[in-house]
Amino acid sequence: xxxxxxxxxxxxxxxxxxxxxxxxxxxxxxxxxxxxxxxxxxxxxxxxxxxxxxxxxxxxxxxxxxxxxxxxxxxxxxxxxxxxxxxxxxxxxxxxxxxxxxxxxxxxxxxxx
Amino acid sequence: xxxxxxxxxxxxxxxxxxxxxxxxxxxxxxxxxxxxxxxxxxxxxxxxxxxxxxxxxxxxxxxxxxxxxxxxxxxxxxxxxxxxxxxxxxxxxxxxxxxxxxxxxxxxxxx
Numbered sequence: 128x129x130x131x132x133x134x135x136x137x138x139x140x141x142x143x144x145x146x147x148x149x150x151x152x153x154x155x156x157x158x159x160x161x162x163x164x165x166x167x168x169x170x171x172x173x174x175x176x177x178x179x180x181x182x183x184x185x186x187x188x189x190x191x192x193x194x195x196x197x198x199x200x201x202x203x204x205x206x207x208x209x210x211x212x213x214x215x216x217x218x219x220x221x222x223x224x225x226x227x228x229x230x231x232x233x234x235x236x237x238x239x240x
Numbered sequence: 241x242x243x244x245x246x247x248x249x250x251x252x253x254x255x256x257x258x259x260x261x262x263x264x265x266x267x268x269x270x271x272x273x274x275x276x277x278x279x280x281x282x283x284x285x286x287x288x289x290x291x292x293x294x295x296x297x298x299x300x301x302x303x304x305x306x307x308x309x310x311x312x313x314x315x316x317x318x319x320x321x322x323x324x325x326x327x328x329x330x331x332x333x334x335x336x337x338x339x340x341x342x343x344x345x346x347x348x349x350x351x
Contacts (some may be wrong), residue, residue, distance in 0.1 A: 160338045167249075169343035170283075170328065177336060185338065217282060225332040225339045226272045231282035 130151050133232035140239045142209040150218030158221040159201040161231070163187065164213040165224050170217065176201055177224075179192040191223050208239045242267040246342035251350055257319050261345045263329030264311040273312050274339065275303055276328040283328055286314070305334045319349045 134149045150159065160175040162185075172185030176195040187230060192204040201220075205212060215236050219229035244250075244265045244289045253259055266275065272290045276283035287296045289305035289312055296303050316323055326346050330339040 136306050157343055158336075158338075162341075167343060170330075170339075170341040172340070175338045183337075219338075224336050225289075228274050228285045229283075229339065231284075233281045 131220050131230050131232035137236050144208050146205050151199050152220045154220050156222050158224050160219045161203045162217045165214050198221035209224045210239045213239045242340045244342035245330050249345040255351050258317045259313040261327050264265050265331050268334045269331050274330045275314050278326040279347045321349050324349045
């Protein structure tokens with residue numbers, strides 16, 4: 128079991144570029160979420176999914192897009208990168224919802240210049 | 241609005257000290273409260289609390305929930321340098337929506 132795998136681990140983008148952060152899990156978890164972590168701000172929810180074909184917005188969705196075509200994969204797309212999106216991004220998954228806790232990926236550190 | 245507030249935001253202690261980290265919450269239809277430890281990378285699960293007054297314990301770490309006063313504490317006894325981390329508290333939001341996290345407490349344990 129690989130758990131939750133995020134790629135890449137590090138990325139530098141120029142303002143205006145687009146990219147996709149990958150997240151895959153092999154635990155057959157229905158529930159997946161994307162968070163961003165900024166100094167002093169804790170973890171803030173970007174988007175989440177309760178199953179294949181179902182996604183919804185979190186607290187800070189602007190500038191990001193997601194899709195969930197399979198149970199395993201939940202990619203996060205940055206449409207036009209901005210310096211304000213410089214952050215560490217975590218993908219998390221859970222078998223049956225948030226109550227029982229998440230398994231987190233190791234994170235992607237993104238810098239937008 | 242669902243909210244989690246942690247205090248203190250940072251703390252420096254010496255090895256061997258005992259520390260108490262605080263987490264207060266406001267959420268509609270409370271179901272559970274979770275504690276995570278974050279070292280260099282991803283948060284790792286410590287405890288899930290659902291009932292008031294029942295202490296959860298793992299080695300030198302313990303946690304308890306007070307549903308009447310809407311808070312939880314995480315205690316670490318005989319701290320070690322390996323306890324240095326950010327400790328995160330989180331609660332599920334209403335419905336089936338994901339966890340809302342506090343800002344975390346950054347604990348530094350010095351030898």
